Amino acid sequence: MKPNRGLRTLQYATAYLIAGIGLYPIFLMIFSSFKSNIDILKNPLSLPKSLDFASYELLLDRLPYFQYMGNSAIVSVTSVVLIMCFGALASFYIARYPFRWNGALFFYFLVGMMIPIKLGIVPLFLLMKQLSIINTLWSVILLYTAIGLPLSILILTGFFRTLPKELEEAARLDGCSDVQTLWHIMLPLMRPAMGTVMIINFITAWNDFFFPLIFLQEESKKTIPVGMLTLFGQYSTEWNVLFAGLALSSLPMLVLFLFASKQFMEGMTAGAIK
């Protein structure tokens, strides 16, 4: 593989130039959050003169930001935990037991990946009202769990099928029950697949805007993405505060990505290719 030098140079230039263009808006967001409002409006492109956290102080002063973040954390963590528990139970059943209806059950779950559930928003809205969980975090938690299950079951079932049957039989002979076999023998081996499921669903739940926009109208129940809407609605002239809000809400994901970029990228593509 030796393309000629001119072509190679062109390839390098293209690849790095586009990477630069890709990263620039994120840098802009971060360094603007350390500038004063006037400085941003007058010199949008200049770097901050110092590491000034004043905009962040203003942000926390203006908005119940930690409350948004707490809500986002509760929603994402709970729905991810539910998906992992219920997904593992269902996948274990589908992959490891020879019941006649397992194929149909698996198919029934997989159909969910093709359903654009946003289109069911009106019945969902009325359902949440009927269950009296509208304006509670449970509305989005249960919905994210339902949305995440099909793909997670696909991934976990595929992985369960690759584990050797002998392990399970040995555990049975030693007197393990179904639950014990799943918990003590299978799950520890499932770590890579569980990691993928965790990452995919955490990103979805943390970043989603559409469902909380409709289900969580009350200020104290808002998650970060809907909180951004409040921020931009009420403080649209204070650009330093706006940039601080955007930067702060992206920070958790960016930091996680720094530590586990490979897992993030592999996890998210694994979900699509399957």
Place this chain on the structure above:
Amino acid sequence: MNKQTSARRWRFGLIHLFPLPALAIYTLFIVYPILAAFTYSFYDWQGFKRGSWVGLDNFVDLFTREPFNRLFWNALGNNVYYFVLEMVVQNVLAFILAYIVYTRIKGAGFLKAAYFVPRLLSVIVVGFLFKLILNPNNGALNTLLKKVGLASWAKPWLGDPDTALTAIILVNCWFGMGFALLLFLAGLQSISREVIEAARIDGAVGFRLIRTVIMPMMMQSIIIVTVYTFIHAFEAFELVYAMEGSQGEPVNSTDTLAIFFYRVAFGGSGGADSTAVGLGSALAIVMFFIIATMSALFLYLTRNREVQQ
């Protein structure tokens, strides 16, 4: 012996509880709402109260009554443009860059991560961030254009009906390019290097190598990316909502089916006097069929390919 069989039978019973929680939640929150949406479209609605059965009236309204019919075709056209432009800009670029990364460029790991980073942000954050960047007076883009002497290029990108939708779609390309790239890269890496070497020895080089050897062999990832892009383009909501609001401003030039749907079902505007659940549900069903038919078609194409190989 007898005791052991009964113990086993009991276990046999308990195991059937395993899939139940997943089954219940999935049925209640995914399957039921989508089926219910179908039935809603055949009723007359007073706000969120269901009235009498009206047959296909809501569909007839959607396709024949001003302004719904005009708004529908306008939004559909925008969704098609959304899909086409994403295919041309985002996916072609993603393919080229995936190929460059595949040819063992230095810093491939860094490049992949750099391309992927935007995908980590919430779409609403992306929308608001670019609303600031594209601001006509104080935005970074116009300031940059003025600095490099292209002041005449500076525009109110999001305020001009001719550029607003294109600007939004290009922002979407920025967001989604890295993901498409990783899918293409996975497809490229599944082709064995010997096959490519052999083709090269047979005289296939450069663009011909890509077109005649590499692309046919990674058809599956090309189709997956196409399906993703299609579904995504036809569900486009958040980015438009963040950058142009629920009216698809300016003058409906950025209106998409999902924005129109949201406005009809919840907004109490966009032509309807109040919340129009029946009409909104009819629109949802039409969107559902567009997405389902096209995804099925694309997937049918993949299956055909697999049989051929």
